[in-house]
Amino acid sequence: MNTAQPEVREGRSLNPVWFIPVLALALGAYMVVHTWLTEGPEITIAFDTAEGLEAGKTKIKYRNVEVGLITEVELTDDYQGVLARAKMDIATKPLLREDTRFWVVTARIGLGAVSGLDTLLSGAYIQLEPGNAKKAGADEFVALPRPPLTPEHAPGLRLRLLSQNSPSVTTGDPVLYKGYRVGRVESADFDVEEERMRYQIFIDAPFHELVDSAVRFWNASGVSVIADAEGVKLRTSSLDTVLLGGIAFGRPPDVPEGQPVEAGSEFQLYDTYEETLEDPFRHGAYVVVRFNQSIKGLLPGAPVEYRGIRMGRVERILIRELIAERTDTLERYGSIGSEGQPVPVLLYIEPGRFTLPDTPESVDLMRRIFASGVPSGLRASMETGNLLTGAKYIGFDYYPEEAGKAEMGEWQGYPVIPVIGSGVEQIMVKINAILEQVSSAPIEQTIANTNAAVQQLERALESLDAILRTDATKALPAELEATMAEMRKTMQGLSPDSELYQNLNASMRQLNRTMANLEDLTSTLSDKPNAAVFGSKLPPDPQPEASRQ
Amino acid sequence: MTDATAGTGMDMGLASCHTCTLLVEADRQRCPRCGTTVHLRETDSLQRTLALLITATLLYIPANLFPIMYTDQLGRTEASTILGGVTLLIKLGSAPIAAVIFIASVCVPLGKLIALYYLVWTVGRHSPLEPRQRTAMYRITELIGKWSMVDVFVVAILVALVNLGGLLVIRPGIAALSFAGVVIVTMVAAETFDSRLIWDEAINANEHSSA
Numbered sequence: 001m002n003t004a005q006p007e008v009r010e011g012r013s014l015n016p017v018w019f020i021p022v023l024a025l026a027l028g029a030y031m032v033v034h035t036w037l038t039e040g041p042e043i044t045i046a047f048d049t050a051e052g053l054e055a056g057k058t059k060i061k062y063r064n065v066e067v068g069l070i071t072e073v074e075l076t077d078d079y080q081g082v083l084a085r086a087k088m089d090i091a092t093k094p095l096l097r098e099d100t101r102f103w104v105v106t107a108r109i110g111l112g113a114v115s116g117l118d119t120l121l122s123g124a125y126i127q128l129e130p131g132n133a134k135k136a137g138a139d140e141f142v143a144l145p146r147p148p149l150t151p152e153h154a155p156g157l158r159l160r161l162l163s164q165n166s167p168s169v170t171t172g173d174p175v176l177y178k179g180y181r182v183g184r185v186e187s188a189d190f191d192v193e194e195e196r197m198r199y200q201i202f203i204d205a206p207f208h209e210l211v212d213s214a215v216r217f218w219n220a221s222g223v224s225v226i227a228d229a230e231g232v233k234l235r236t237s238s239l240d241t242v243l244l245g246g247i248a249f250g251r252p253p254d255v256p257e258g259q260p261v262e263a264g265s266e267f268q269l270y271d272t273y274e275e276t277l278e279d280p281f282r283h284g285a286y287v288v289v290r291f292n293q294s295i296k297g298l299l300p301g302a303p304v305e306y307r308g309i310r311m312g313r314v315e316r317i318l319i320r321e322l323i324a325e326r327t328d329t330l331e332r333y334g335s336i337g338s339e340g341q342p343v344p345v346l347l348y349i350e351p352g353r354f355t356l357p358d359t360p361e362s363v364d365l366m367r368r369i370f371a372s373g374v375p376s377g378l379r380a381s382m383e384t385g386n387l388l389t390g391a392k393y394i395g396f397d398y399y400p401e402e403a404g405k406a407e408m409g410e411w412q413g414y415p416v417i418p419v420i421g422s423g424v425e426q427i428m429v430k431i432n433a434i435l436e437q438v439s440s441a442p443i444e445q446t447i448a449n450t451n452a453a454v455q456q457l458e459r460a461l462e463s464l465d466a467i468l469r470t471d472a473t474k475a476l477p478a479e480l481e482a483t484m485a486e487m488r489k490t491m492q493g494l495s496p497d498s499e500l501y502q503n504l505n506a507s508m509r510q511l512n513r514t515m516a517n518l519e520d521l522t523s524t525l526s527d528k529p530n531a532a533v534f535g536s537k538l539p540p541d542p543q544p545e546a547s548r549q
Numbered sequence: 550m551t552d553a554t555a556g557t558g559m560d561m562g563l564a565s566c567h568t569c570t571l572l573v574e575a576d577r578q579r580c581p582r583c584g585t586t587v588h589l590r591e592t593d594s595l596q597r598t599l600a601l602l603i604t605a606t607l608l609y610i611p612a613n614l615f616p617i618m619y620t621d622q623l624g625r626t627e628a629s630t631i632l633g634g635v636t637l638l639i640k641l642g643s644a645p646i647a648a649v650i651f652i653a654s655v656c657v658p659l660g661k662l663i664a665l666y667y668l669v670w671t672v673g674r675h676s677p678l679e680p681r682q683r684t685a686m687y688r689i690t691e692l693i694g695k696w697s698m699v700d701v702f703v704v705a706i707l708v709a710l711v712n713l714g715g716l717l718v719i720r721p722g723i724a725a726l727s728f729a730g731v732v733i734v735t736m737v738a739a740e741t742f743d744s745r746l747i748w749d750e751a752i753n754a755n756e757h758s759s760a
Contacts, residue, residue, distance in 0.1 A: 015593040017741075020734075021603040028607050057625065121623040 040068065040088040043139045045102050045126070050082040052104050052124030060086055060102070062128040067092045070126070084126075092128070096138050099131030103144040115147075146171075149186045150202040156183065157208030159261070161199040161217055161247070163269035168221050168245045175201050176220055176248040182207035185247060199269060201247060214251050214258030216276035217269045221245035227389045233274070252277050275301075281352030284312065285363045287370065288414040289380040289394065290342035293421070298382060298392040304347050306396040312349035314394060319343070321412050342419075344411055347380075347394060370408065370417060377403035379420040559749075564589045594743040599669050601738035605662060605731045612727035613655075618704050621718040630724060631655065631700060650700070654728070657697040661735050664690045665742065672746045680747045687744050694736045701729045 047053065050073050060068035068088035076083050088096065106124040107116045119125065126143070129151065149172060150156070175183035183203035191198050203211060225234050247269065251257070270276045295317065304312040322344055329335075351362035370378065377399045385393040399420055409416035421428070467473060493500060524531050563572050564587050566580035573580055573587050580587055616628035629637070631654050638647035664686055671683065678686075704725045711719045 015596040015600065017593070017597040017600045021600050021607060024604040024607040024730075028611065031611065057627075122625050 038090050040090040041093055041096060041137070041139060042071075043068075043086050043088055043096060043141060045084045045086060046076070046140075046142045047082040047084060047104070048143075048145055050084070052106050052119075053082070053084055053126075054123065055084075057123065058084075058125060060088065060126045060128050061105075062092070062095060062130070067095070067128060068126075086126075094136050095128060095130040097131040097136050098133040098138045100133075100138065100141060101129045101131065101144055101148065102126050102141050103147045105147060108147075149184050150204075154202070155205035155208075157203045157205075157211055157261070158186070158263050159201050159203065159211070160264060160266045161197075161201060161269040162266060163197040163199065163219070163271075164195075165197070165271055169197075169199065169219060169247055169269075170245060173221070173245045173247065175203060176246050177207060177210055177250065179248075182210070197269070199247070211249070211261055212251075212258040213261055213265075213282075214255050215249050215267075216252060217247055217249040217267050218273050218276050219245075219269060219271055220248035220273075227386075227391070231386065232389070248273070250276075281350040281358045283352065283358050283360055283363050284348050284350035285367060286315065286414055287347050287349060288318065288344050288411050288416045289347060289419050290344045290411065290416060291382060291419055292340070292342045293382070295343050295345060295382065295392070297384070297390040298345065298394070302391065302393045303385070304349060304394045304396070308395075309353075311353050311396070312347055315346040315348045317343065318346050318412070325412070344414075344416075345394070346414065367415070370415065373398070374406065374408045374418060375404055377401070378417070379406075380417045381420045559589055590743050590745060590749075594741055594746065595669055595672060597741040598665065598738045601734050601741065602662060602665050602669065605658075605734040605738060608727045608730040608734065609658065609662065610727075612724045612731050615724040615727070616722035617700065617724040617728065618707065618722055619720040621720065623716060628722065631728070653697055654700045657693055658728075658731050658735065661690050661694055661697070661739070665735065665738055668742060668747070673749075683747050684744055687739070687742065687747070691739045694732070694739055698729065698732050701725055701732065 052058065053070055053073050055070055055073045058070040059066045060070070066089075068086045070084050070086050072085040074083055074085075075081070103126070104124050105116050105119055105127045107120050108114070127147065129148075132153070150158075169185055169188060171185055171188055173185040174181045175185065183201055186200040186202050187198075189198050190196075201217075225232070227233075298314060298317070300314055300316045302314040303310055304314060322341060326341060349366060350358075351366045352358035354366075356362040356365065378396060379399050379402055381395050381397070382392050383395045385391050396417075402418075402420060406418035409418070492498070495501060559575070562575045564575040564577075565572055566583060566585055566587060568585040569580060569583045571580055571582045575587070575589055577587055579585065613631055616630050617634075618629050620627045620629065631650070635647050635651050635655070638644070638650065668683060668687060671678070676683065704719075704721050707719045708721050711717055
């Protein structure tokens, strides 16, 4: 039996099984390093509310690709907002610029469209829209309160509109050009400080080329009924615009093309299309007229005319400034004076309406015209434009009789044009003047004189009476009667039966005959002037002949 | 005790074949019956057990930190870790189930690791525990090791059963793999540990004391 000697080997110091933990360690180390290397940036986004946000669940998406996850949602230190911390993918680093925008996408139902329905099931997510800023790596952002209607870099033109009123235009309403939808209203906010509406609109390419500095925007929604100095007008737009609202724009007729506009330019939003027609000029000047009478019926926007030619509009009644000034006076002097203050009315005069170029130089020229016109009698007056509505307008005209009586004034920094009473008031003033003259005339003296004259007349009549009462006067009728009888007798002598008459008649007949002869003579003499010397040998009168048959 | 250790195979120059348990003379290189190499004790048992234990420990970290399961419900993904699941169950009021999962998924693997570390460390050293107690510890470790796969099975079954397209999908996470690794590696580690080493020390001690 071959017994092999056992091979006594020293135990190897390291068994190959150690490869396994080393492998596990290497894998673990790889995972740690990988995680560390692919660790994306951590950002914080400020929200107004945490509505729809859930730590560990709400995702951040860009073009519907998940690029991050909200890890923590907490209130800000002052409890006025919500801070959401988010872990972003490392690949998003270049997207996180200073002007990168975030907003919550949830299901939204508007009149225009329904969006974000998928979030009903999956929950809200946060949309990322990379910005344009050069510097990447920002880590603090403020989320938009609502999704922007237009992507930041969409081609088109973003404009701002200002409106004094608050027309029924809201976010998402269409912007129309000749009734075609070319853009939308992105935001509508009320500026409390300036007390006006601010809109942001976006006009899609290629329609933004339609916008230049000469276009005007107006509120295309609703129904407007206007009763002004020109009558009553009713205007509506298409039914959907009436219901949904919208802003239309266009260039007023007869206005030349303007300059191209830059993004973010400001435009006035007019309430109606008519207003854009009334106001096609960009440059103008403010003047003040102060009325010592009721301005009832004078509304902002009322026309300002020069001899019936439109030159501007009534901007507003400066009642606020007047009250402020009066209050100031009261505080300073303890009294506001006994007489009522004239009501200042601010007018906006546009030289462009006078076919002057629509430039600031024309405005200066117009100011000079006013300055030289006022001493020559240029006056403003309030006139009644529409008797039905009682609407008033301001008229300018020259009144030579006023020349030199007033100068241009100044009130609260505005030039003041002196006023003269309106047509009706002028009449009243004239009637007053007449009445005053009448009342100041020396009527009593006149009456006294008249009285004296009447007394004199009385006296004259009395003496006449005395004369009539004398005997001679009384005998006068009888004498007159005798004279008349005498006269009748004389006339009887001339009656046709009287001899005198017969003789006279015969004489007249003889005279007649003589006259006939004389006529013969004169006709002979006219035919043959020498007949007076040679006698007349007139040819025999032609005799009618009997017929020869 | 002395009776029990009176005559060990090693003392008599006998070794047991690992494969067919035939008693062979320790100086023989191979088992005459099956041809397996004969060792008095399993080679490098302590080293191998320790290496596997370290591997299991390393795997135990991701198994608990990473999600074991992802639930995609209507586009919303929810990741659950083992401990997260336990706390969720406690919040939902199912404390018994939470206890089962906690014991099966956290206590058992952790206890196994600690027990094996202790056994490896006490080999050849003085220990407050009797060799018999340590052997009992080893037996229990070996027995319950198989049952800590419960988590892995649950995930595997859920992944296979729940797959409703966009409505509800369950996907396994990296922790499921790590956890399975922990269980398997500890099982192998328990297997590679030669429990006879526990007794060698006792015998040595006896010999020293008798000598």
